[in-house]
Amino acid sequence: MLEKLPQALGHALRNQRAGLDQIAFNLVSVGGGTAAIQVRSLAFADHAPIPALYTADGAGISPPVEWTGVPPGTASVLLIVEDADAPTPHPLVHAIVVDLPPQDGALPEDALKSSHSEGLGYHTGRNSYLQASWLPPDPPPGHGVHRYAFQVFALEQAPDFGGTPGREAVLEALRSHGIASGCLIGTYLRPDGTIPVEEAAPAAVNIDQPLA
Template sequence: MDIRLTSPAFAEGERIPRKYTCDGEDVSPPLTWDNVPEGTKSFALICDDPDAPMGTWVHWVLFNLPPETRSLPEAVPSDKELPNGARQGTNDFRKIGYGGPCPPSGTHRYYL
């Protein structure tokens, strides 16, 4: 069984809407997931760009999400700890929380 992660803001393989990039509002997109294995203790989420010129670029580190969590709203605040106990790490922009795509020219893929 594989966890299925989706966003109501865009489909897999589509361009990430400008709103969620450094050229827009630079807020995190809404996310949902299902097909969670029984006995899951917590979730972690990492968003990265393996096509960055200097090596993989990390845009978001989120961990310790409670096991009953099945979604994240748009624009998760950039706090170290969220109200549900989840924690956010430092991204490669040297900021806590989400840092949207801001690539140089060329094709870039983003993975969550």
């Protein structure tokens, strides 16, 4: 969808970014502020590029994600994926998955509903386009590298989310019941962007500690 925007607009907005300090992992302090849960993907390493297959420039299916280190006392696990570099006041939500089993686990490739897949029936919340599905990375041309935060949270109580919860409902639940968290960052630069990666990429941030 955003690939049709003129690159000039992306260039004009390249300094406008929500920021890593606005992602759920850094907004909500849980488990003493440490990333006790380890989040990984078989498709990309931490702070490495997300393959185009999982973006709007490819099939747009959801990537595989796995997590370990879920602590005892967990009643439910939750995943939220946000674009920290969206040119918006708050990060763009790409996926919300709630009511995951209270243990180490994983989402296989293509697990979430998308424009190309029915998914595997997970309880998904609303992305920023108000759809209960995976919203593939789709940064504006010319806007530079975007960082996508795959954030996993353990909750000591399983909230009754009902239908399709949005970001605010998730943040409220995390503030009330979150006990541990972890974060994996994947990046994506639209291939037709003209900004050199070393100029376009925002400064690296240590996500193991919440930002002030």
